[in-house]
Amino acid sequence: MSGKQISNFSPADDGDRVRSETACRKREDYLEWPDYFMAVAVLTAQRSKDPNTQVGACIVNPENKIVGIGYNGMPIGCSDDLMPWGKTAPNELDTKYPYVCHAELNAFVNKNSADVKGCRIYVTLFPCNECAKLIIQAGIKEVVFVSDKNHDKSEVKAAKRLFDLTGITYTKFTPKRRQLVVDFESLNSDNQKQFD
Ligand SMILES: O=c1ccn([C@H]2C[C@H](O)[C@@H](COP(=O)(O)O)O2)c(=O)[nH]1
Numbered sequence: 001m002s003g004k005q006i007s008n009f010s011p012a013d014d015g016d017r018v019r020s021e022t023a024c025r026k027r028e029d030y031l032e033w034p035d036y037f038m039a040v041a042v043l044t045a046q047r048s049k050d051p052n053t054q055v056g057a058c059i060v061n062p063e064n065k066i067v068g069i070g071y072n073g074m075p076i077g078c079s080d081d082l083m084p085w086g087k088t089a090p091n092e093l094d095t096k097y098p099y100v101c102h103a104e105l106n107a108f109v110n111k112n113s114a115d116v117k118g119c120r121i122y123v124t125l126f127p128c129n130e131c132a133k134l135i136i137q138a139g140i141k142e143v144v145f146v147s148d149k150n151h152d153k154s155e156v157k158a159a160k161r162l163f164d165l166t167g168i169t170y171t172k173f174t175p176k177r178r179q180l181v182v183d184f185e186s187l188n189s190d191n192q193k194q195f196d
């Protein structure tokens with residue numbers, strides 16, 4: 001039996017009554033799945049060392065289980081401190097572009113499930129054409145994205161063409177909440193204990 005019994009309960013004040021009744025019902029302001037998965041992608045992006053664009057990806061199976069996460073970063077063994085992070089240079093080989101692994105690629109490589117067929121991918125940035133190919137070949141059925149800032153670039157136009165041809169849906173993320181704050185400090189506060 002979980003929760004407090006409130007019959008025969010004599011609350012010391014009205015605050016106690018409200019708190020005890022609240023503790024007996026489920027929370028209503030819990031994080032819903034789409035916000036949760038996109039928040040995981042956003043948090044994962046914070047691992048990126050890219051000074052200009054941090055990208056996060058989160059692959060989710062039809063049972064709402066996360067099967068892979070990734071962010072954009074240099075390949076394993078290539079020091080973040082030695083690789084170039086710039087966008088432009090006289091020689092393209094001195095920019096980040098030929099080297100950086102895209103968030104989606106890393107999410108696939110990191111996956112903990114053999115099969116990602118029928119999964120959804122939550123991404124903070126619309127995938128490029130190379131990532132679109134990976135998404136298609138892996139059997140992902142739905143892309144949920146936040147930013148489409150590169151919509152006028154051929155990489156993204158090609159990605160959309162590929163998704164349209166293959167019936168993969170792409171949907172702009174509409175959050176239920178405007179903001180989600182990670183407040184480590186509050187976990188130590190006494191407020192956490194009031195319903196224990
Ligand atoms: O599908 C994509 C497209 C891009 N990325 C990464 C690759 C780079 O690290 C940045 C883009 O940098 P800009 O300075 O905005 O050009 O985003 C990705 O992970 N997935």
Ligand SMILES: [Zn+2]
Binds near residue numbers: 128
């Ligand atoms: Zn890409």
